[in-house]
Amino acid sequence: MTTVTMTVNGKSVTANVDPRTLLAQFVREHLRLTGTHVGCDTSQCGACVVHVDGRAVKSCTTLAVSCDGAAVTTIEGLANGAELHPMQAAFREHHGLQCGFCTPGMIMAAVDIVNRKGHVLDEHTIREELEGNICRCTGYHNIVKAVEAGARAMAPGAAAIAAE
Amino acid sequence: MSNTGIGAPVRRKEDFRFITGQGRYTDDIERPGQTHAYFLRSPHAHATIKKLDVSAALATPGVVGVLTGDDLAKDGVGGLICGWMIHSKDGSPMKAGAHPALAQGKVRYVGDHVAVVIAETLAIAKDAAEKIAVDYETLAPVVDMNAATGKGAAVIHDVAPDNRVYDWHLGDKTATDAAFAKAKHVTKLDLVNNRLVPNPMETRAAIGEYDAGNDAFTLYTTSQNPHVARLVLSAFIGIAPEHKLRVIAPDVGGGFGSKIFIYAEETVCVWAAKKVGRPVKWTSDRTEAFLSDAHGRDHLTHAELALDDKGKMLAMRVHTKANLGAYLSTFSSCVPTYLYAPLLSGQYDIPAIYCEVEGIYTNTAPVDAYRGAGRPEATFVVERLVEVAAREIGQDPAAFRRKNFIRKFPHQTPVIMAYDVGDYAASLDKALDLIDYKGLGRRKRDSARKGKLRGLGFSAYIEACGIAPSAAVGSLGAGVGLWESAEVRGNPVGTVEVLTGSHSHGQGHETTFAQLVSDRLGISIDQVAIVHGDTDKVQFGMGTYGSRSGAVGMSAIAKALDKVIAKGKKVAAYALEASEGDIEFKDGRFSVAGTDKSLAFGEVALQAYIAHKFSGQELEPGLKEGAFYDPTNFTFPSGVHVCEVEIDPETGVTKIDRWVAVDDFGVVINPMIVEGQVHGGIAQGVGQALLEGAHYDASGQLVTASYMDYCMPRADDLPSFRVDHTTTPCPSNPLGIKGCGEAGAIAAPPAVINAITDALGHEDVAMPATPQAVWRAAQKAARLAAAE
Ligand code: FES
Ligand code: FES
Numbered sequence: 001m002t003t004v005t006m007t008v009n010g011k012s013v014t015a016n017v018d019p020r021t022l023l024a025q026f027v028r029e030h031l032r033l034t035g036t037h038v039g040c041d042t043s044q045c046g047a048c049v050v051h052v053d054g055r056a057v058k059s060c061t062t063l064a065v066s067c068d069g070a071a072v073t074t075i076e077g078l079a080n081g082a083e084l085h086p087m088q089a090a091f092r093e094h095h096g097l098q099c100g101f102c103t104p105g106m107i108m109a110a111v112d113i114v115n116r117k118g119h120v121l122d123e124h125t126i127r128e129e130l131e132g133n134i135c136r137c138t139g140y141h142n143i144v145k146a147v148e149a150g151a152r153a154m155a156p157g158a159a160a161i162a163a164e
Numbered sequence: 165m166s167n168t169g170i171g172a173p174v175r176r177k178e179d180f181r182f183i184t185g186q187g188r189y190t191d192d193i194e195r196p197g198q199t200h201a202y203f204l205r206s207p208h209a210h211a212t213i214k215k216l217d218v219s220a221a222l223a224t225p226g227v228v229g230v231l232t233g234d235d236l237a238k239d240g241v242g243g244l245i246c247g248w249m250i251h252s253k254d255g256s257p258m259k260a261g262a263h264p265a266l267a268q269g270k271v272r273y274v275g276d277h278v279a280v281v282i283a284e285t286l287a288i289a290k291d292a293a294e295k296i297a298v299d300y301e302t303l304a305p306v307v308d309m310n311a312a313t314g315k316g317a318a319v320i321h322d323v324a325p326d327n328r329v330y331d332w333h334l335g336d337k338t339a340t341d342a343a344f345a346k347a348k349h350v351t352k353l354d355l356v357n358n359r360l361v362p363n364p365m366e367t368r369a370a371i372g373e374y375d376a377g378n379d380a381f382t383l384y385t386t387s388q389n390p391h392v393a394r395l396v397l398s399a400f401i402g403i404a405p406e407h408k409l410r411v412i413a414p415d416v417g418g419g420f421g422s423k424i425f426i427y428a429e430e431t432v433c434v435w436a437a438k439k440v441g442r443p444v445k446w447t448s449d450r451t452e453a454f455l456s457d458a459h460g461r462d463h464l465t466h467a468e469l470a471l472d473d474k475g476k477m478l479a480m481r482v483h484t485k486a487n488l489g490a491y492l493s494t495f496s497s498c499v500p501t502y503l504y505a506p507l508l509s510g511q512y513d514i515p516a517i518y519c520e521v522e523g524i525y526t527n528t529a530p531v532d533a534y535r536g537a538g539r540p541e542a543t544f545v546v547e548r549l550v551e552v553a554a555r556e557i558g559q560d561p562a563a564f565r566r567k568n569f570i571r572k573f574p575h576q577t578p579v580i581m582a583y584d585v586g587d588y589a590a591s592l593d594k595a596l597d598l599i600d601y602k603g604l605g606r607r608k609r610d611s612a613r614k615g616k617l618r619g620l621g622f623s624a625y626i627e628a629c630g631i632a633p634s635a636a637v638g639s640l641g642a643g644v645g646l647w648e649s650a651e652v653r654g655n656p657v658g659t660v661e662v663l664t665g666s667h668s669h670g671q672g673h674e675t676t677f678a679q680l681v682s683d684r685l686g687i688s689i690d691q692v693a694i695v696h697g698d699t700d701k702v703q704f705g706m707g708t709y710g711s712r713s714g715a716v717g718m719s720a721i722a723k724a725l726d727k728v729i730a731k732g733k734k735v736a737a738y739a740l741e742a743s744e745g746d747i748e749f750k751d752g753r754f755s756v757a758g759t760d761k762s763l764a765f766g767e768v769a770l771q772a773y774i775a776h777k778f779s780g781q782e783l784e785p786g787l788k789e790g791a792f793y794d795p796t797n798f799t800f801p802s803g804v805h806v807c808e809v810e811i812d813p814e815t816g817v818t819k820i821d822r823w824v825a826v827d828d829f830g831v832v833i834n835p836m837i838v839e840g841q842v843h844g845g846i847a848q849g850v851g852q853a854l855l856e857g858a859h860y861d862a863s864g865q866l867v868t869a870s871y872m873d874y875c876m877p878r879a880d881d882l883p884s885f886r887v888d889h890t891t892t893p894c895p896s897n898p899l900g901i902k903g904c905g906e907a908g909a910i911a912a913p914p915a916v917i918n919a920i921t922d923a924l925g926h927e928d929v930a931m932p933a934t935p936q937a938v939w940r941a942a943q944k945a946a947r948l949a950a951a952e
Contacts, residue, residue, distance in 0.1 A: 018287075034192035035185015037417075039365045040450040044871035047365060075185035088183040092175055095836050098844060099670030100182030101365040101417030107183060123884065130879035134871070136365050136418050137670045139847030139908070140879040142840055 004068050008033070009077025017064055023057075024048045026064035027074055035075040035104045039134070046133030049105040049112075050074045056112035058132070075104035078111070086158070087111050090150030091143075098137035109133050110147045111154070119155035121148055169683035170899075173836035177689065178674040187415045190369040190386050195443035198371065199228050201433055202289035203446070204279045204296050205455065206271035209305035209527035209864020210318060213269055213278070213298060220295035221281055226288035229440040230296070231432070232279045233268035241265065241435055242401045244426060246492035247643035250330045250501050250523070258330040258523065261321025263491040265401075265428040265435075271300070272320055272490035273527050274865055275455030277428045282440050305527045305864035309464055309485045312524050320490060320525040329488055329497065329523035334505040335579050340518035343479030347470035351553035357541045358931045359462035359487065359858040360851075361874060362534045364669075366417020367448035368427065368457065372434035374441070380408045383434040387413040387697075388423045388667050389707020392644070394699050396426045396494070403435055406699075413697040416669035420848070421533035422457045423669070424709050425494035429456070454869040459858055460534020462487035463500065463541050469549045475557050477568045479516040480508060482545060486531075488523050493532035497523065502580075502640050503538025503628075509577035510546035511588045511624045511802060512568040517578045527864045533709065535848055535909040536627070543625045547914035551622065552927055561918075562596060565624050581628060583800050586828060588624060590890045595622075595804040595826040598886055607808075617811040617942070618821070621918025622804060625911040629903035630715030630799035630894075647794035648712070649704050650720035652681070652728050654787035656773040658766020659691040662724075665705010666717030667697050671905065672837040673713060679833055680718055680899075684725045685765050686752020703790070711801070711903030714833065719897045720793035727789035732768045735787070738778040739763060739771045799894045801902040803827035805846070807915035811923050813946070816939025818854060818920060823885045827907050830893045831900035838904045839887045845908020846885055851877040852909075853916035857932045875932075925949070 005014040008031060015030050027033045027050065038060050039047035048060040051073040078085040087110050090096070097103040113121065113129045121129075126147045127140070135143060152158060168174050181187050218230040244263040251257055262268075266277050279296055283289035304318040311317055312327040319325055344350060371384040381404050387393050390411040397403045397411070416423060433444045448456070464485040470478040486500030505519040536543075554564035569588040576582050604620055611618035631637070634645030651663040660681055666673055678692040695701050708717070729749050736754035737744040746757045755762030763771070768787075771777055775785035808822040825842055832838050855875040859868045868874040893900030913931060920938065921927050924945040929937065 028192075032194075033185070034189075035187070037189075037366070038191075039367070040871050042450070042870045042872050045365065045450075075183075079184055084183065091183050092179040095176065095840050097179060097182055098672070098840060099364070099366065099418040100178070100187045100415065101189065103182050104185050127879040127882075134365065134876050134878060136363055136420070136848070136876070137844045138840060139843035139845070139877075139885070140882055141843040141884050144879065144884065 002065050004065050006067050006069065007071040009073060019065055021064045023050065023059035023062040023064045023067055027059065033074050033076050037101055037104060039101065044134065046109055047102050047105040049108040049133070051108060051112065056109050075108060078107065086153035087150035090146045090153055094142050094146035094149055096138065096143045096146030102133060102135040106133050106135065106143060110150060113147065114151045114154050119151045121151045168679055168689045170679060170833050172679065172834065174675055174679055174689065174834055176672050176675045177678060178672065189366055189415045189417055190371065190384050191447045193371060193384055193414065195371055195373055198443040198445050199282050199284060199440060200286040200289050201436065201444050201446040202281050202286060202293050203277050203429060204281065204293045206267070206274060206276040206278055208271060208300055208302050209274050209307065210303040210320070211271050211300040212303065213267060213271065214301050215299035216279065217297040218279060221292040224288065224292040224295060226284040227281060227292045228284065228442065229282040229436065230279060231266065231436055231439060233264050233266040236264060236266055237268060240402060244428065244431065245396060245400045245494065246497050247494055248498035249641040250332055250497045252330045253333050258497055259321065259324035260492050261323050265431045273529055275529060276490065280432050280436060282436055282444055307526055307528065307860050307862060307864050309487050309524050309526060312526050313522070320527060324525055327525040329492065329525060331522050332501050333518070333520045335518035336516055337518045340479045340481055340516040343516045344470045344481065347478055348473040349471040349557055351469045351549055351556055353467050353549055353552055355465045355467065355545060355548060356930050357461045357463035357465065357544055358852060360460040360534055360856050361454050361858050362420045362422035362457060362460055363876060364418030364420055364422060367450060367453045368423065368429065369447040370430040370433040371443055371445045372437035373443040374438040381434050381437065382410045382412065383430060384412045384414065385430050386416050386423050387411065388416065388419040388669060388709055390667065390697055390699050391665060391705045392707055393426055397431065397434065401431055403431070410700045413667055416667070419669045420535040421460065421537055421709060424707065425458050425532055450871065451869050454874065455866060456529060458493045458530045458532035459489065460531065461541060462531050465545055467545045467549050469553050471553060471557065475559050475564055475567060477512055477514045480514055482508060482519040484521045486521055486523050487526055487528065489526060489528045489530035491530050493530035496530060496532040498641065499533050499538045500541065504542050506580040507539050507542035507626065507628060508546060508579055509581065510543065511570060511626050513570045515578065519579070528860050535845065536906040537710070539627045539906065540910045540913060543623065543910050544914050547623045547625065548917065551918045561622055562592060562601065565622065566592060582797065584797055584895050585892045586800060586802050587890060587892050588802060591802065591804040591826040591828055592624065594888060594890060595806050595824050598824040598826065598888060599806045599808060599822060611810050617813055617923040618808065619919045619921070619923025620806060620808045621915045621922055622806055623911045623915035623918065624804045626800055626802040627906060627910050628798040629711035629801055629906070630795050630897065631710035631712050632798055633796055634794050644706065645794065646706055647792050648706055648716040648720040649790065649792045650724045651703065651788065651790040652721065652724040654728055654769045654772065656770050658687065658769045660685065660687065661693045661695055662721055663695045663702045664717055664721060665702055665707065666713035667708045669708070671708065671713060672834065676833045676837060677718060677721060680721055681725065687765055711905040714901040715799045715894065715897050715903045716793060716795055718899055718901060720791050722898045723791035723793050724789045727791060728787060731787060731789060732765065734783055735772045736763055736768050738783065739768065795897060797896040799830065799896065799902040801827065801829050801904065801907055803907060803911060805911040805915045807919045809919040809923060811920065811938060811942065813942035816935035816942060818933060818938055820850065820883045823883055825885060825887045825908070825911065826890060827904065828890045828892055829904045830891065830902035841904045842887050842908045843885055845906060846912045847877050847882055848909045849912020850882060850916055853913040853931050853933060855881065855932050855934065
């Protein structure tokens, strides 16, 4: 067993874990943050995407111990209390989800895309950037729309526009 | 149209929990004292088990139980069943081999269940499973359908010595042959409908739990139809009687058919919970899902279409071999028969049709319903045949279709179905307009200048949904009725709960069903809760599949709402001191005709519960009504999809440049949700056409058992879709709904292949049309062009 300490959604957590524990297992089983999902065994589907020190990672292929000292954000930590993150709101507004299973990973990946590529994203860019996330329900059509709108809404000052 | 009533694109009520990570799927549930199950699976496609020694595994610290097929037999646990009886041409019943949840002496596909190890952790269970000693004697694997029924093939089930489950037919052979004899032109095609793996993103999972004090079981499971699961587990498999078995299907992450069925793992978890005295949890990993979820499609078909000298269709003749895998899954037998052949008339007036289907056992995973279930296979046959026929006789494929469309309704096809209503030409016209059919020639020339090949393909599909009138399906062999039930509970403060037997696993029922209630009762959707997925809460239900939740499930709710309103009128009559006949209900208010006396729905609900204004002899208190709705006919959604592709002959990459879908789903409750269903269906259909294919090698190993090898459609494989509709309301249900869940998956594959073959100028392209396959086909096209 190994001790690991990290900040998850703003709270410091310390746990004794089997060194082979994956970050996805750690957040789901140890912290009971079950919004992070596991959809495959081969790091292909993106259902498990979380942010580690501000960057999207697939938590199914990240060892929990490798995140010692890191700041981790899961889907549960994205909203500001009752106020949804703009990307979450965009997924709802544009019907970017059906069964909801891929959704946490999609939203976390989408926020990361915006962080890397900016607030104005064209369809081609969004589709290419979502390469690591599989959705079986939506055909991606509305996910693309949601990411585009969510990206714009994340821009500083965008809330004022949205409220008009 | 109110802003939350029928027809409004209401944002989904269920989304908040999903976008904030608070959905509750089966694997998210943790029961006190829970243990973890791991299934030891067969590495061989076909083998007898000479010896099975679990003692070392059982002795491993942390292991709480190891169970095998012998234990199932000792406990008298029955095998898994197939619930639809098919009779062969000669009248003999289908040959259903035994299907034990854990192997009893023989394994029949790679992934078949040999034993289960139950331990404190999954890691311990997995490690212990490696200590199980299995002595296999391998048998010749039967993988190829054509070889399976040939001389000398190994026998998979003794009851089916030629590996044929059935040899079935539908239609009038004599009339069909006669029509072919006088045909001017006959189009012939050999088609492969590729095998698919459904792949909902949430894998299957189960937690079995046993309450010794009450001798009662609970099963949490990823099911599209928890009541059917309970029925099968109690009445057939014999786990526990229904009143001692609760099945809960919480949030379910997609199903597409694959979560209809009652599988070995769920059965074992609930049975084993009593054996080990603790909750038993199993969650499939993705490779297990590939190996053991029921697959879809997998047909080999020869089809012929007879035309007269003007290009009018005279008859169709179809012979199909359908791979059913190693065992008959829950509804597998009806998929390539009654869900397939009755759709072969498509949108066309075809006087004679004859179809033969051989159901065949192979040493592969069971094959059952996958989104569309039989109807995509039928549509692929019809729409490929029609397209090729038009090309062969030199007619424009749109005009050829239009000429042969059914125009008078009701229309009795030669293959069971009585189409009630439709306007196929209206959908075609709109689709031609939206795709800019007139501009196709110019676009083809533009592509050619860039060295690319452009093609356009149609798919004018029909499906039979809203499955189905119980008496009708019963006469065709179904083991159950296919009605739906609903209960509407008005609460004293005027809020409403609807208990429904339909199950939502992405379809958005919590929103659309609430819209219906809002529309009928004039209350806000926020005052409505939709309850589903728990056999202890909902009395009964047949579940969600076959695009039936709107047409059948909501019709049951509508019926119950009518009863609630009727009861409300009685209550209002007492409360308003008027005669019942004078009470009107409109916009959420009960009023006395011709007066300004009225009460809101909530006020009447309160009166119903406090019961101060009437005596119990006159009227029962309360405001709760139930209804069962049994449809009177199938519903017949239809439409035209048009796909336009551009192919790079150098790389074989097919780019979908445009997609137009014009569907007629009858009345639409929530257009946003319906369009989402269409998008998702098209994506799965495009997946089948371009990317996906489950492939077994000659030894029966599934070589496409992960996302590394099985190509799922991703965002950059697909375009945005242009989705529109026409409307002919369905006459057979109170809401006019036809159903939308499967349309895209049904329509898409032939649209894609018709587009690719149009671009290439020859018909020799099979699904999946991967870049390699298309590159080869483009080479062939170039050779053909050079030879001309
Ligand atoms: S679960 Fe991490 S990529 Fe699929
Ligand atoms: S919403 Fe179901 S997998 Fe994406």
